[in-house]
Amino acid sequence: MDWEYAPAPESAAIGRIKPRYQMFVDGAFRDGRGSDLVTLNPGTGEQLSTVSTASSEDVDEAVAAARAAYDKYWSKISGAERGKYLFRIARGIAERARELAVVETLDNGKPIKESRDVDIPTASAHFFYHAGWADKLEYAGFGPRPRALGVAGQVIPWNFPLLMAAWKIAPALAAGNTVVIKPAETTPLSILVLAEIIADADLPPGVVNILPGAGDVGSALVNHRGVDKVAFTGSTAVGKAIQSSLAGSGKKVTLELGGKAANIVFDDAPIDQAVEGIVNGIFFNQGQVCCAGSRLLVQESVAEEVVAKLKSRLATLRMGDPMDKNTDIGAINSALQLSRVSALADSGDDEGAERWTAPCAVPDRGFYFPPTVFSNVSPAMRIAREEIFGPVLSVLTFRTPDEAVAKANNTPYGLSAGVWTEKGSRILGMAAALRAGVVWANTFNRFDPAASFGGYKESGFGREGGPAGLGAYLTNAEDGN
Amino acid sequence: MSTTNVQDDSQNRPARNRAGQDVTGELTRASAGILPAHLADATVDESSLKRFLAGLPGVDPVGLEQRSAGLATRSIKRASKLQAIDLAISMVDLTTLEGADTPGKVKSLAAKARRPDPDVPETPTVAAVCVYPDMVATAAAALAGTDIGIASVATAFPSGRSSLQIKIADTKLAIDAGATEVDMVIDRGAFLSGNVGKVFDEIATIKGVCGDTRLKVILETGELGTYDNVRKASWLALLAGGDFIKTSTGKISPAATLPVTQLMLTAVRDWFDETGELRAVKPAGGIRNTKDAIRYLVMVHEVAGPQWLDPFLFRFGASSLLNDLLMQRRTQLSGHYSGPNYVTVD
Structure with missing residues (x-):
């Protein structure tokens, strides 16, 4: 029987999108000195709102406000008091979850079911988790009297705008630092709603400052002399530039960069769930995930079966309006990103890989790229080596566990990996052998505030989440450096 | 499917490798359909069957x-x-399986099956009524002249704790009284103790007794303990010739759940991919409202495929579900809720 699901769009009005947003500095919303940026709805390609941006003077003022807030207030109050503020923010996010989900989907293009069920609840969970640590830092494993670093300068990407903000702000505040943060140019809105929640929580002025803008604002922020700690999530190229410009500055740095994760399926895997994990690994958030399982390594003896099941599963994915509650695959975040994904996929054709595209109708407006699987991929091809950051999966095969490890580790990146097998000893052996910060066993793309996340090699250094993530914002030195 | 209970090889089966045959001997065969070699080999004898089931992915x-x-x-x-509600109504096996069942109760259930919503006559009829064997004649008389199925539980329902002779007699009792579908239970004790050959033989034998009467094989997933066991029991029932695999008797909690049904839908989908045969699934027990029913239909749609959105291939074993479907159907048509006083009790 033909059974078409009727459109089930979430109401855009719930997002209460304003025509213009301002930056948030020293406890107040105000215009920056930079020129306004226009943010688009990637689902339609239409203008969503305009946002005032910061200039280098605004960066100076924000850093000064953060320093003053640190000196006068935030470093003086007890951990228990800091925890209260964080709990308030966590509850504020939960209370405005539906609004935030709509804002996120309109600004980012991800399906509403993902922003509703993953991004926003997990962002709230990060504040709740770190709120609990604020008065227990001496038990976090960093010595008897860990101290805050001072002012944290943070730059976050566009793939999980609010969640990345939570990953950065929550541990910084819990550890006693104040924050100046720059959201991505294409997704500044949800963090400015978070700014309202922060203001409503009566957080002292200057403890959190939010500066929308492009790369120049980020560069001015991380290089600012008043910043004690830099945390960056984004591309490896920018991460390298930040690291070289900060060399010798004495600033503490954590970088969470790109990835080209291997998702390794052994012949004794739970095949149906492995197929689900492959789908979730590379098509969650349209593949715009730094830890995406973009390289499927499947044992030759089951490769045909796995790929056949994968293709029939992909044929059931629903691509389209990100606001529709039944949409599985939403829009790519920007025209620029869409062209990057398209160009890398074309290189797969040119280098002789075999392209298969899921039979999805591509909407006639907005930025969409259908789920794509390349088979006959060799490790030398660009699609097997470069981070595509889109819904494109490269399928490679292996014969033995050693070959799987060798191929999985044969990348400059090392953020995450997945292992699918029913054999427990093999899971433990693979986890030890894989050079990746996160290894998922019989699952993929699971995030929990209590689990630390971060990379090996060119995927960056430092950890976020869990006690290890707090460590990035703490020091044992008596002078606070 | 052949209509006889044959103990020997059918002529049209592919040749089988007998090298691995062991002391347990040959399994009973009811089905003579041509299976791909690896599936045909799985039922040569009990040790082959065990190896096949153990080799299924976890x-x-x-x-x-x-x-x-x-x-x-x-x-x-x-x-x-609305489309889903109508489909769900047409998939209901309207069930009463109580010690207190009486002819009056069964007649009133049959009347409900014929005309689920007397005020809205174009409402679809249900797929079948499902009763104990001694109530089949009453149900058959009340449903004469309709295409509503008469399903009977059998084989010492719900526990399955009796001899094969009793189970065969129980099945014959139901069929002779007019049952057009038989819902049998597997011997969970035999399954859990690893005696899969016995389970296979019982299903195949009962299928032989059933002939063209469609056989639903109740796995009682709530007693199987693990999803791995549910998958194994599903394949076992499919190999032995069950037309339906059914989750539960309704007497054990948990009864039907979405994950268990997903697993069984995957099994019939895989069976179709390997053999070209369409087998059916029936979750039973615990599905009480429209929201739940629609979730099951979404799962049928996206896990098995649109082909299974058909009362021939998917059923709901339920009693109170029907009234909620009827109330929701009225709501969809009229734009407001009516209430339980406007649908008939059964």
């Missing part, structure tokens, strides 16, 4: 439940909802 509970939970978030509105 089931990861976290991933299975995650997919079920994800599908349960589908939002089915407007026309697609």
Whole structure:
């Protein structure tokens, strides 16, 4: 029987999108000195709102406000008091979850079911988790009297705008630092709603400052002399530039960069769930995930079966309006990103890989790229080596566990990996052998505030989440450096 | 499917390798359909069957439940909802399986099956009524002249704790009284103790007794303990010739769940991919309202495929579900809720 699901769009009005947003500095919303940026709805390609941006003077003022807030207030109050503020923010996010989900989907293009069920609840969970640590830092494993670093300068990407903000702000505040943060140019809105929640929580002025803008604002922020700690999530190229410009500055740095994760399926895997994990690994958030399982390594003896099941599963994915509650695959975040994904996929054709595209109708407006699987991929091809950051999966095969490890580790990146097998000893052996910060066993793309996340090699250094993530914002030195 | 209970090889079966045959001997055969070699080989003898079932890929509970939970978030509105409600009504096996069942109760259930909503006559009829064997004649008389199925539980329902002779007699009692579908239970004790040959033989024998009467094989998943066992029992029932695999008797909690049904839908889908045969699935027990029913239909749609959105291939074993479907159907048509006083008790 033909059974078409009727459109089930979430109401855009719930997002209460304003025509213009301002930056948030020293406890107040105000215009920056930079020129306004226009943010688009990637689902339609239409203008969503305009946002005032910061200039280098605004960066100076924000850093000064953060320093003053640190000196006068935030470093003086007890951990228990800091925890209260964080709990308030966590509850504020939960209370405005539906609004935030709509804002996120309109600004980012991800399906509403993902922003509703993953991004926003997990962002709230990060504040709740770190709120609990604020008065227990001496038990976090960093010595008897860990101290805050001072002012944290943070730059976050566009793939999980609010969640990345939570990953950065929550541990910084819990550890006693104040924050100046720059959201991505294409997704500044949800963090400015978070700014309202922060203001409503009566957080002292200057403890959190939010500066929308492009790369120049980020560069001015991380290089600012008043910043004690830099945390960056984004591309490896920018991460390298930040690291070289900060060399010798004495600033503490954590970088969470790109990835080209291997998702390794052994012949004794739970095949149906492995197929689900492959789908979730590379098509969650349209593949715009730094830890995406973009390289499927499947044992030759089951490769045909796995790929056949994968293709029939992909044929059931629903691509389209990100606001529709039944949409599985939403829009790519920007025209620029869409062209990057398209160009890398074309290189797969040119280098002789075999392209298969899921039979999805591509909407006639907005930025969409259908789920794509390349088979006959060799490790030398660009699609097997470069981070595509889109819904494109490269399928490679292996014969033995050693070959799987060798191929999985044969990348400059090392953020995450997945292992699918029913054999427990093999899971433990693979986890030890894989050079990746996160290894998922019989699952993929699971995030929990209590689990630390971060990379090996060119995927960056430092950890976020869990006690290890707090460590990035703490020091044992008596002078606070 | 052949209509006889044959103990020997059928002429049209592919040649089988007998090298691995062991002391347990040959399994009973009811089905003479041509199976691909690896499936035909699986039923040569009990040790082959055990090896086949042990070789099925494992089931990861976290991933299975995650997919079920994800599908349960589908939002089915407007026309697609009305379509789903009508489909769900047409898939109901309207059931009464109580010690207190009387002819009067069964007649009133049959009347409900014929005309689920007397005020809205174009409401679809249900697929079948499902009763104990001694009530089949009453149900058959009350449903004469309709195409509503008469399903009977059999084989020492619900526990399955009796001899094969009793189970055969129980099945014959139901069929002779007019049952057009038989819902048998597997011997869970035999399954859990590893005696899969006995389970296979019983299913195949009962299928032989049933002939063209469609056989639903109740796995009683609530007693099987693991998803791996549910998958094994599903394949066992399919190999032995069951037309349906059914989750539960309704007497054990948990009864039907979305993850278990997902697993069984995957099994019939895989069976179709390997043999070209369409087998059916019936979750039973615990499905009480329209929202739940629609979640199951979404799962049928996206896990097995649109082909299974058909009362021939999917059923709901339920009693109170029907009234909620009828109330929701009225709501869809009239734009406001009516209430339980406007649908008939059964």
